[in-house]
Amino acid sequence: xxxxxxxxxxxxxxxxxAAGALASAETGDMVVEIPKTESHGDLATNVAMVSAxxxxxxPRRIAELLLxxxxxxxxxxxxxxxxxxxxxxxxxxxxxxxxxxxxxxLAGEGFGRSQAGRGERIQVEFVSANPTGPLHVGHGRGAxxxxxxxxxxxxxxxxxxxxxxxNDSGRQIRTLGRSVFLRYQEICGRTVEFPEDCYQGDYIRDxxxxxxxxxxxxxxxxxxxxxxxxxARHAADTILAGIRKDLEDFGVRFDRWFSEQSLYDEGRVxxxxxxxxxxxxxxxxxGAQWCRTSDYGDEKDRVVVRNNGLTTYFASDIAYHQEKYAxxxxxxxxxxxxxxxxxxxxxxxxxxxxxxxxxxxxxxLVHLVNLMRAGQPVAMSTRAGEFxxxxxxxxxxxxxAARFIFLTRHYESPLDFDLELAKQKTNDNPVYxxxxxxxxxxxxLRKAADxxxxxxxxxxxxxxxxxxxxxxxxxxxxxxxxxxxxxATAAASLEPHRVTFFxxxxxxxxxxxxxxxxxxxxxxxxxxxxxxxxxxxxxxIANGLGLLGVTAPEQM
RNA sequence: GCGCCUGUAGCUCAGUCGGAUAGAGCAACGGCCUUCUAAGCCGUGGGUCGCAGGUUCGAAUCCUGCCAGGCGUACCA
Numbered sequence: 001x002x003x004x005x006x007x008x009x010x011x012x013x014x015x016x017x018a019a020g021a022l023a024s025a026e027t028g029d030m031v032v033e034i035p036k037t038e039s040h041g042d043l044a045t046n047v048a049m050v051s052a053x054x055x056x057x058x059p060r061r062i063a064e065l066l067l068x069x070x071x072x073x074x075x076x077x078x079x080x081x082x083x084x085x086x087x088x089x090x091x092x093x094x095x096x097x098x099x100x101x102x103x104x105x106l107a108g109e110g111f112g113r114s115q116a117g118r119g120e121r122i123q124v125e126f127v128s129a130n131p132t133g134p135l136h137v138g139h140g141r142g143a144x145x146x147x148x149x150x151x152x153x154x155x156x157x158x159x160x161x162x163x164x165x166x167n168d169s170g171r172q173i174r175t176l177g178r179s180v181f182l183r184y185q186e187i188c189g190r191t192v193e194f195p196e197d198c199y200q201g202d203y204i205r206d207x208x209x210x211x212x213x214x215x216x217x218x219x220x221x222x223x224x225x226x227x228x229x230x231x232a233r234h235a236a237d238t239i240l241a242g243i244r245k246d247l248e249d250f251g252v253r254f255d256r257w258f259s260e261q262s263l264y265d266e267g268r269v270x271x272x273x274x275x276x277x278x279x280x281x282x283x284x285x286x287g288a289q290w291c292r293t294s295d296y297g298d299e300k301d302r303v304v305v306r307n308n309g310l311t312t313y314f315a316s317d318i319a320y321h322q323e324k325y326a327x328x329x330x331x332x333x334x335x336x337x338x339x340x341x342x343x344x345x346x347x348x349x350x351x352x353x354x355x356x357x358x359x360x361x362x363x364x365l366v367h368l369v370n371l372m373r374a375g376q377p378v379a380m381s382t383r384a385g386e387f388x389x390x391x392x393x394x395x396x397x398x399x400x401a402a403r404f405i406f407l408t409r410h411y412e413s414p415l416d417f418d419l420e421l422a423k424q425k426t427n428d429n430p431v432y433x434x435x436x437x438x439x440x441x442x443x444x445l446r447k448a449a450d451x452x453x454x455x456x457x458x459x460x461x462x463x464x465x466x467x468x469x470x471x472x473x474x475x476x477x478x479x480x481x482x483x484x485x486x487x488a489t490a491a492a493s494l495e496p497h498r499v500t501f502f503x504x505x506x507x508x509x510x511x512x513x514x515x516x517x518x519x520x521x522x523x524x525x526x527x528x529x530x531x532x533x534x535x536x537x538x539x540x541i542a543n544g545l546g547l548l549g550v551t552a553p554e555q556m
Numbered sequence: 557g558c559g560c561c562u563g564u565a566g567c568u569c570a571g572u573c574g575g576a577u578a579g580a581g582c583a584a585c586g587g588c589c590u591u592c593u594a595a596g597c598c599g600u601g602g603g604u605c606g607c608a609g610g611u612u613c614g615a616a617u618c619c620u621g622c623c624a625g626g627c628g629u630a631c632c633a
Contacts, residue, residue, distance in 0.1 A: 031573065046575065049613065059613075084576050085613055130633075172633055288631050299559070299629080306631040313633050341560055342628040365561080368626090409569075412561065414626085416568075425595050428582070432595050444592050451592090489572065501570060504580085515588085515597040534592095556595065 001076070001100055001481055005043050005090055006032045008070060008077075013047070016069040022062070023055050034482070041081070041089030042478065048086040059086025094469050097477045098462045098529075104480050105459050105536045111480075112543045116488040117158030123324055124150045126335035126364075127247065128165040131240040132176045133201055138337060140250065140390040141415065142366045144406035144549070146335040147252045148496040149364065151547045156491035161329070164254045165320065168236055169261040170313065175199065176239075177232025181219070183208035184231065188217045207235045246391045251399055251549045263319045269311055272319040272354075273304055281353045291318070296349035318350045321361070325351075331360050333494065338367040338412075364494055366411045372418040397422035400550045404431035407500045407548055430500075431550065434507045434541065439556040441510075441538035444519050448531055452520055457535045458528055467529035472513040476533060479506050480540045487547070496548070503544045510537050 010027060017025035030047035048063035055062055063082040070080070076096040081089045104111050126146025129139050147162070154160045167173075179198040183205050186192055198204075211219065211231055219227040247254075263269050273289065276282040281292050287307035291314070294301050304315040324332050332351075336343070344363050351361040371378040371388055378388060393402055401422040408430060409415045425432055448454040462468055468477075483502065490498040519534055521527040542552040 029573075031575090033572070033575085035576075036571095036579085037577070040576065044576090049575085052613075087576070167633075170633070175633095286631085290631090303631045308631080310631090312631070338561075339627065344560080367561085413569075414562090429595080430581085436593080436595055440593060440596085447592050485572085493572090497570085498572090501580090508580085511596055512598085514592080515594095518592065520592055556593075 001092065001096075002032050002034075002043060002485070004074065004076060005045070008072060009045055009047055009066065009088075012066045012070045013051075015071070016065050019069065021065045021069070023057070024051070026054055027051060028054055034478075035087075035089065040083060040087070042092040043090045044083075044087050045090075046087060048082075048088060052086070062086070063088050094474060095465065097474050097481075098468050100481050101462050101468070101477045101533060101536060102459050104477075104540070105457075105462075105532060108539060109543060111540060112483045112487050112547075113155050113157070114484050114488050115157040117153060117156045117491060119157065119159050120331060121159045121161075121329050122153055122331045122333060123161045123163055123327075123329040124153070124333045124335065125163045125165055125324075126150075127243075127252070128167070129243065130167045130172055131236045131243060132172055132199060133239065134203065135243055135246050135390040137369045137371055137388055137390060137393055137417065138366075140393060140402060141369050141406045141411070142335050142337065143247060143250055143252045143390070144403045145364060145366050145411050145496060148403075148407055148499075148548055149333070149335070149494055151549065152487060152491045152496055152499065155547060156488045158491065161256065162254045163256045163258055166240065166257055166259050166261075167313075168240075168259050169264060169316070173232050173236055174228065176235050177228040177230075179204050180207045180211065180231035180235045181224075181228050184211050184219060184227075187212045188220055190220075203239075204235075207231075207238060210234065210238070246389075246394075249399065250390065250394055251403065258320070260316055260320070263316050263323070268323055269316050269319040272322055273311075273315060276304075276318070276353065291346075291350065291353070293346045293349035293353070296352045298345040298349045302346050314346065314350075317347065318354065321347070321351055322354050325354070325356055325360070331362065333362045333364060335364045335366060338365045341365050362494065364411060368414045369406075370414060370416045372416055372421075374420040375418065378419070393417075393419070400435070401429065401431045403549050404434070404500065407496050410495065410497050430504055432556070433511075434503045434545065435550070435553055436556060437507045437510045438538055438541050438545070438552040439554060440514065441534045441541075442554040444531070444534060445538075448520060448527075452527070454528065454531060457532050459532060461525065461528035462532050464525055464529065467526050468533060470513075470517060472509070472516060473530070473533060476506075476509050476513060476537055479509055480536065483540055483544070499544055499547050503541060503548075506537065506541065506544075510534075510541075 009030070009032065013022065013027050014025050016022040027047055028050040030045055030050050032043055032045045035041060035044045048059040048066065051062060052059045060082055063086050066088065067080055067082070076092055078091045078093040080091070083089055124146055127135070127139055127143050129135055150160045150162050175197065176199060182192050182194055182198065187208055211234060219230065273282055276291060277289070282289050282304060283292065288303050289305035290301045291304050292301055302314055303312055304318065305311050321332065348358055348361055352358050396419060405417055405422055406415070421428060486498055486502045490496055517530070519527065519530045521530060545552045
């Protein structure tokens with residue numbers, strides 16, 4: 001509808017120009033938008049105001065000329081008006097909205113999809129938690145955001161790949177192995193001092209116990225390095241398998257699991273450093289190798305190879321990101337925890353130094369989750385190994401509630417996640433509010449089939465004049481009409497919460513309509529038209545929930 | 557010190573590329589089930605958009621400065 005009005009304006013300007021009424025055929029930076037207040041029409045444009053300078057004419061005068069040259073071949077517009085400083089407001093005929101409804105209904109599952117992304121190849125890397133412990137609630141938010149962003153991008157016509165980067169190399173893995181080996185030694189009866197920098201959680205004891213079950217006390221005889229390496233391998237593999245399962249239970253899937261170690265095995269880290277050194281971007285100072293990130297906007301240069309010869313995490317990250325672009329992605333999106341925000345300038349610098357544009361690299365910084373229970377904060381201390389895992393939360397509140405709540409805020413806002421609220425089956429809990437729409441409509445459809453003998457929804461029912469004229473019905477159609485744009489905007493801005501808010505708006509409009517009007521009305525023509533309307537609402541709710549990875553229940 | 561993020565109703569938050577009278581939920585109060593699921597709906601009150609300038613037809617939105625809070629600022633990962 002918006003596009004059609006836009007086209008009408010563009011051709012009106014052209015026609016007015018051809019007739020000599022306007023000095024230019026340009027429309028400037030005009031927009032067509034849905035006004036906040038209903039009295040300002042269904043759609044409005046600021047074209048007269050933005051082109052006032054261009055046309056050297058008063059905005060209201062331009063508006064008058066445009067309306068004189070406006071043509072409406074599809075007979076969409078009931079009336080127009082010029083308002084305020086020069087807005088042109090369009091009031092759409094109710095019958096035109098019925099036609100829109102028919103289009104939405106026919107689009108079905110595909111409604112909401114668009115080609116806005118034009119097939120741009122994008123990689124979304126998210127979660128990427130170190131395999132040194134189970135996923136906690138914060139990872140859950142990152143998982144929900146990353147997965148949903150990927151879904152939304154795909155729906156908006158981008159070609160998306162989802163990836164998990166496994167930090168399976170370096171010191172933290174050795175620390176993991178050391179932690180397990182120490183607990184293993186305890187099991188074998190030796191008294192050991194357990195250092196603070198080792199992983200404290202109970203799961204380390206479980207892993208040590210598994211090592212004991214497999215190897216008995218044999219590792220005590222081995223060289224310590226070898227024993228630690230064995231423990232590290234077993235622990236990382238086991239924990240990673242757990243992470244995969246947790247994510248699967250959370251409805252998150254990845255196209256690829258990428259190993260950091262493989263970068264070393266294939267010589268990519270070395271190659272990346274060599275390449276940057278050859279180009280003078282990596283240089284030596286005080287026995288270490290530094291990258292000139294400060295030439296690309298970072299506040300200082302960063303070490304890639306320490307004076308002890310070991311590469312930094314940054315070095316493998318450079319190699320990893322180079323490898324991503326080499327795979328053909330035009331844009332790379334990383335989802336990180338907000339505590340890593342200081343890392344953005346250097347990573348952006350590295351991307352640019354590697355020959356890509358700055359805007360080919362984007363970071364979504366997901367902020368903290370404050371876990372609550374009935375308004376009280378839940379104590380979480382990673383150091384003491386006391387944290388609530390994602391799996392615990394999913395078990396307690398369910399996958400749908402968890403995912404939905406993670407997406408009810410802009411990811412740059414801290415999120416209070418109340419476990420009791422998430423389980424509540426009231427309108428305080430937004431996920432039930434939205435799902436309830438789907439279930440309610442499913443119930444109506446069942447009733448229509450069983451008691452009214454209307455087994456199939458007839459699209460043409462809405463075309464009959466006089467069947468869909470209630471204000472609440474038009475309101476529902478208008479809202480649904482905006483869904484593809486919501487998805488496209490959410491994709492362009494990487495803001496999944498827009499879809500969540502859209503669903504809550506549509507749900508509110510439906511519940512209001514439901515309470516005011518009976519769908520299965522006595523008048524058969526009206527009843528059939530309304531049935532088509534609510535079936536379409538149900539479809540749009542299902543499509544939106546699908547993007548969020550939340551189920552749309554037939555019954556609640 | 558420097559950098560990034562945040563500041564909108566009592567609370568939690570939306571606010572489209574700069575648009576018209578800044579919205580929703582919660583909390584408070586008052587109503588609605590013999591009718592398709594009350595896990596729902598309807599109504600009432602509530603605002604110096606952190607502060608001060610600037611840009612322009614027009615600013616919560618863009619720019620500058622300041623204030624407050626959070627996070628970061630390793631030859632850690």
